[in-house]
Amino acid sequence: MTETTPMQPDSPQNPHGGQRRRRGFSRRALLIGGAGAGVAAAAAGGVAVGHAAASRDIGPESQVVAFRGERQSGIITAAQDRLHFASFDVITDSRSDLIAMLKKWTDAAERMTLGEETVPDGATGLGDYTPPADTGEALGLHASRLTLTIGFGPGLFGPSASAPDRGDRFGIADRKPAALTDLPAFTAERIEPARSFGDICIQACADDPQVAVHAIRNLARIGTGVVAVRWSQLGFGRTSSTTKSQDTPRNMFGFKDGTANLRAEDTELLDRWVWVGKDDNPTAAQWMTGGTYLVARRIRMDIEPWDRANLLEQEQIVGRLKASGAPLGQKDEFDEPDFNITSFGAPMIPRTAHVRLAHPDNLGGVRILRRGYNFTDGSDGFGHLDAGLFFIAFNRDPGTQFVPMQQVLSRQDAMTEYLIPNGSSLFAVPPGLGDGEWWGQRLFE
Amino acid sequence: MTETTPMQPDSPQNPHGGQRRRRGFSRRALLIGGAGAGVAAAAAGGVAVGHAAASRDIGPESQVVAFRGERQSGIITAAQDRLHFASFDVITDSRSDLIAMLKKWTDAAERMTLGEETVPDGATGLGDYTPPADTGEALGLHASRLTLTIGFGPGLFGPSASAPDRGDRFGIADRKPAALTDLPAFTAERIEPARSFGDICIQACADDPQVAVHAIRNLARIGTGVVAVRWSQLGFGRTSSTTKSQDTPRNMFGFKDGTANLRAEDTELLDRWVWVGKDDNPTAAQWMTGGTYLVARRIRMDIEPWDRANLLEQEQIVGRLKASGAPLGQKDEFDEPDFNITSFGAPMIPRTAHVRLAHPDNLGGVRILRRGYNFTDGSDGFGHLDAGLFFIAFNRDPGTQFVPMQQVLSRQDAMTEYLIPNGSSLFAVPPGLGDGEWWGQRLFE
Secondary structure, three states, rough: OOHHOOOOOOOOOOOOOHHHHOOOOOHHHHHHHHHHOOOOOOOOOOOOOOOOOOOOOOHHHHHHOOOOOOOOOOOOOOOEEEEEEEEEOOOEOOOOHHHHHHHHHHHHHHHHOOOOOOOOOOOOOOOOOOOOOOOOOOOOOOOOOOOOEEEOOHHHOOOOEEEEEOOOOOOOHOOOOOOOOOOOOOOOOOHHHHHHOOOOOEEEEOOOOOHHHHHHHHHHOOOOOEEEEEEEEEOOOOOOOOOOOOOEEEOOOOOOOOEEEEEEEEEEEHHHHHOHHHOOHHHHHHHHOOOEEEEEEEEEEEEEHHHHOHHHHHHHHHOEEEOOOOOOOOOOOOOOOOOOOEEEOEEEEOOOOHHHHOOHHOOOOOOEEEEEEEEEEEEOOEEEEEEEEEEEEEEOOOOOOOHHHHEEEHOHHHHHEEEEEEEEEEEOOOOOOOOOOOOHHHHOO | OOOOOOOOOOOOOOOHHHHHHHHHOOHHHHHHHHHHHHOOOOOOOOOOOOOOOOOOOOOOOOOOOOOOOOOOOOOOOOOEEEEEEEEEEEEEOOOOHHHHHHHHHHHHHHHHOOOOOOOOOOOOOOOOOOOOOOOOOOOOOOOOOOOEEEEEEHHHOOOOOOOOOOOOOOOOOHHOOOOOOOOOOOOOOOOHHOOOOOOOOEEEEEOOHHHHHHHHHHHHHOOOOOOEEEEEEEEOOOOOOOOOOOOOOOOOOOOEEOOOOOOOOOHHHHHHHHOOOOOHHHHHHHHHHOOOEEEEEEEEEEHHHHHHHHHHHHHHHOEEOOOOOOOOOOOOOOOOOOOEEEEEOOOOOOOOOHHOHHHHHHHOOOEEEEOOEEEEEEEEOOOEEEEEEEEEEEEEEOOOHHHHHHHHHHHHHHHHHEEEEEEEEEEEEEOOOOOOOOHHHHHOO
16 A cells, blocks of 8 residues: 555645545536536436537437436336446345435435436545545546436345345335236246346446446445345347337347337326336335336347358247348338238248237237347357347236246247346336435335 | 248248348448438448438447558547457367458458448348348448457467467468567466457457447357357447547546557657567568557456545545546646656655556656456456456557566556456457458468
């Protein structure tokens, strides 16, 4: 340590002359003053757009997404380009410590979604002899449409897959929704506990990955002693469109998938299939009405064998043309698939095709909102890329939506041959926050 | 497999009616025709900029960086935002197979940097009964300033750290440059062979990560049977500026680092410190003159302990103010550090500060070109993020530049306490390609 050991405040060696010189370097200040550009800074709580010239990362990604509202952001928000998703274990039994952390998290999260530091002047303005309250790597970056979405896992309420012997540490067992049950095992998955489960999740989405990584890192840091990161996952590219203005991206199989996704404009369908109704789970009505359930699945794709399959096989597995994304037998991506078209007696969209099996017509009308991301986590040591889909879906009742859908897909979908699901988690996502409300307040009060 | 088994070409069940319907869906065609936007498509070999409205990923990232020229692109090219870096083992002893692959790689690489598929109509236009030659996930995406930079590791020429018993498989041992020697061990590193070494590297940089991932994946695929991915690394955000028009990004310590980096405009310094001269390595003059050497180091950062260090300690370790990036004792990021300033007898920039030790004045004038990326690869299972810096540097002679610099830093730099280098590699990067030339041609011919 030697010369890097902190000096005393009144030491003549202090090269800064106190903390004054650092003031004015907050993210927001840089946003306003940076590069001599005129920036309309985000008004607290609202939706504002920053504009500037002659600096990087200027454009749509400078937008601010409202943190508070009827729903949490990050669900029907137009899917951002990048993801950092973290699952935390709560490592304390202290209800008051957990609540205190959730309050701190809420403050920091709201500030970060505005493009600000976790606390005012947190990165560099709190004095020389204090660890900075903000880690600083987002200084100078825009809000980048950051959304932070919180969810609570089964283990917060008592025994769960990740901690079967756990008790009701926080006195909330009687508020656990019946729908918040560990997902069952599905065919052909290889679930790794170190990539699964958790007591609390935070989904950070942004158009700048450094902004999403900064947010998760700083929440993890604020939670020191109360939570520990159980697992986390970066997603480099969105695979879903959640508004009608977004195009459908391609997944790592090279296909457009999720064309028939629920979208923000489908308000009636969202009420039916995504948002929890007040009578859904009586024990949890107080804190989950208007919320939803988040399913997270890390699905590694066997991309090298996939790449050796011929085009027709690929298209028959998916049930769409690779080029246009049109359902087999149709011309345009958004044409409705017709499962009754046959050609010489055989269905044009095979019975094992993904688009057929995942279609609401073949699932009793059931729908979900998909919001996943492509990932690549280096290589597996055997010459293959460790790549795939980090599947995220929101649904009102996993037991009657995601679970039966996945039971059908895992048993019948021809695509299963090329998929290795190795992470699986479920979280209850409360509704959005009112003014002054903190994350989890309705659950704990 | 059942219904997904490929049908015969003349089967009445073929839902496509041949391959005609897929033509016109190449990346370039989509680029031109996409979203009704007016796009100036990239002219082959040149530098062109695409412009369009009402589609995502429109902007500077639609640019094309020239693939051929005096130098390989991706070195002094303005650093793109995202990285996928792959290191390959050559798994064949056949010189002709290796050369054939390098020719195929060159064709595909040049096409991909233009925003095109690996071969014309490769993703969907080669017929139903052929595995697509392009994996398709970049269909519809722009060139995104993709650069693909190739390097050759010591193991290609004979014995090396990764394969000490290897012979001269390809008859090029006499062309090995003396400078291409495995890096020595440095203090306080924990090198993992599974993240180190390799016979060939490809650095893919782009402003859209999906474009970089697509490029590495498709080159790996083209190389099946000849090379296997030894390791690969995604970088989510650039940490360097390589032209004077770029600002200095922040690393995962929250600091601006590399302010004094060599930049594209420093042509004389680049000739002195980056580009290999014709007399540097007589055995390799034929193929390395005008090239450079790439050092790749995966440096995990102990970010949680770092975040507990107070601001003064952080700044004294780095030697810069965190907010502005100014050297201690100065006011502006780009002010020259003054290592002689003392305050009551002690140096204001401590003797163990990174900026002092890494400064050319303290290394006999030695400089390097840094071009690294921030990474986050999930978590380590102990509650910590697996995050840090994927360090990439280019230098003319690692033995007299990077190695002595790193010997000083690894022994004296106070930052070492917070760094765990766990990957280390060195590659010889030939100069750029002339018209019709293929990667490695001057080495093998």
